[in-house]
Amino acid sequence: MARLRAALxxxxxxxxxxxxxxxxxTTAQAASLVEVTNxxxxxxxxxxxxxxxxxRPANPAIVVAMHGCxxxxxxxxxxxxxxxxxxxxxxxxxxxTATKQTAMSNCFDVWSDASxxxxxxxxxxxxxxxxEYVQRQYQGDPQRVFVTGSSSGGMETQALLALxxxxxxxxxxxxxxxxxxxxxxxxxxxxxxxxxxxxxDQSPQQWGDAVRQAYPGYTGQRPRVQLWHGTNDTLIPFQLxxxxxxxxxxxxxLSQTPTSTDQPQPSWQRQRFADSSGTVRVESIAxxxxxxxxxxxxxxxxxxxxxxLSG
Numbered sequence: 088m089a090r091l092r093a094a095l096x097x098x099x100x101x102x103x104x105x106x107x108x109x110x111x112x113t114t115a116q117a118a119s120l121v122e123v124t125n126x127x128x129x130x131x132x133x134x135x136x137x138x139x140x141x142x143r144p145a146n147p148a149i150v151v152a153m154h155g156c157x158x159x160x161x162x163x164x165x166x167x168x169x170x171x172x173x174x175x176x177x178x179x180x181x182x183x184t185a186t187k188q189t190a191m192s193n194c195f196d197v198w199s200d201a202s203x204x205x206x207x208x209x210x211x212x213x214x215x216x217x218x219e220y221v222q223r224q225y226q227g228d229p230q231r232v233f234v235t236g237s238s239s240g241g242m243e244t245q246a247l248l249a250l251x252x253x254x255x256x257x258x259x260x261x262x263x264x265x266x267x268x269x270x271x272x273x274x275x276x277x278x279x280x281x282x283x284x285x286x287x288d289q290s291p292q293q294w295g296d297a298v299r300q301a302y303p304g305y306t307g308q309r310p311r312v313q314l315w316h317g318t319n320d321t322l323i324p325f326q327l328x329x330x331x332x333x334x335x336x337x338x339x340x341l342s343q344t345p346t347s348t349d350q351p352q353p354s355w356q357r358q359r360f361a362d363s364s365g366t367v368r369v370e371s372i373a374x375x376x377x378x379x380x381x382x383x384x385x386x387x388x389x390x391x392x393x394x395x396l397s398g
Contacts, residue, residue, distance in 0.1 A: 117141065118174070120164050120182070126220035131196060131210035134184035135217045136160040138170060139225055143177035148231035148396055149221050151181045151214060151247075153240025155262075156194040160184040163237070168387040176396050179225055181217050185210060185239065189275055195236075195243035198269040205250045205302045210243060215251055233394045235259040237381060238323065241315075242268075245331065248310045249298040257311040259390035261381040262320060264327045265334040267297035277322065286326050294330060295337030309338055313370045313393045315386060317377025325373070332371040336360050339368040352385065 123135045150173070154163035160182030164170060173180045185195040187210070201207035214234075221227040234255050236244040241263025248258045249266040268282040269275050277283055299305075312335040316328035336343055345358035346367075354376060360369040370393060374381065382390070391397050 120161060123220065127216035129213045129216060130201070130208035131213035132186050133210050133213040134160060134186065135220075136164065136182040136184070137221060138164065138173060138180040138182070140174045140177055140179070142174070143179065146226050146228040148178040148233065148394075149181065149218055149227040150178050150391075150394070150396075151183065151218065151234040153183055153195060153234075153236030153243050154185070154193075155238030155240055156191040158193060163240070167382065168384075172387060172391050176391065178396055179221050179227055181221060183210075183214050183217060189272055191277075194239040194275070197242045197246050198272050198275045202246060203267055203301060211247055211250050214243070214247060215254055218254060231256060231396070233257050233396070235261070235390050236263070237261040238263070238379065248312060249301045252302065252305060252309050253307055255310050257313070257394050259313040259315065259393060260331070261315045261386070262317065262323050262379060263314070263331065264323060265294050265297075265331045266301065268327070268330075283323060283327070286324055288326075288330065291333040291337035291343060294334030298334060298338045309368075311368050311393070313372070313390060315372050315374065315381050317374045317379065317381060319376055320379045322379040328371065328373065332358070332369060335369045341368060345371075351389070
């Protein structure tokens with residue numbers, strides 16, 4: 088009987104250990120994309136999803152990543168490499184979803200008067216509210232806030248850099264257009280647009296003035312800008328890539344002549360524009376033979392590296 092009691096005690100102890108081993112892992116929660124409905128002022132009626140990696144520093148960097156027309160935040164989350172990069176480098180991702188129904192659905196507003204004025208409202212103001220939410224909720228670092236996007240998201244990237252240079256430290260725009268390219272909502276329709284179909288051509292000074300007028304009186308440091316475009320893009324002409332480079336080099340007070348050129352990958356033709364200290368303020372990358380299909384493999388990682396988050 089004594090032996091039986093001892094054996095039962097050993098068995099009970101083993102079961103307790105086994106049970107503890109089974110139960111304890113359930114307390115860990117894997118990171119996932121979460122929708123936030125009450126993040127603050129939302130004049131653009133824009134939806135917000137956030138991805139917070141499990142492993143991150145006390146004050147993580149923030150990256151806003153935006154989809155193209157017809158897309159949504161969860162789709163861009165699933166279809167891009169930014170999630171794996173956030174897991175690797177510990178930054179928080181914000182995925183806005185545009186809800187504007189124009190000639191095309193779910194495009195970020197870059198045409199209205201409100202979208203071209205700091206504090207004017209619409210999508211830019213909503214996205215800044217999302218950033219402020221992440222700073223409050225997850226102690227996001229206000230000195231390390233970045234923005235990127237594809238097509239419509241690339242257009243909104245350049246709008247946010249123009250309107251909120253004190254919020255965003257750098258941006259990477261894929262297949263976008265210069266800030267203020269579209270005159271109004273009618274001009275946004277691709278088949279009648281003066282911006283796209285008219286192949287809008289302005290001087291660097293004119294483009295730069297549009298940015299400076301968006302936030303009159305601002306004298307602080309301007310964000311660094313990375314621009315990507317496919318040379319065979321038939322939806323947003325490659326010519327606008329050059330116009331955007333003219334805009335942001337003028338805003339940064341740089342020469343239109345690059346300080347260096349190279350080829351990071353066989354199809355990437357990169358021009359860099361550095362200031363007197365050697366800091367690259369504008370980076371322009373033409374992807375040879377690519378259509379309206381960016382970012383492709385390795386490009387998101389290059390953007391994160393440009394932000395300074397991969398070190």
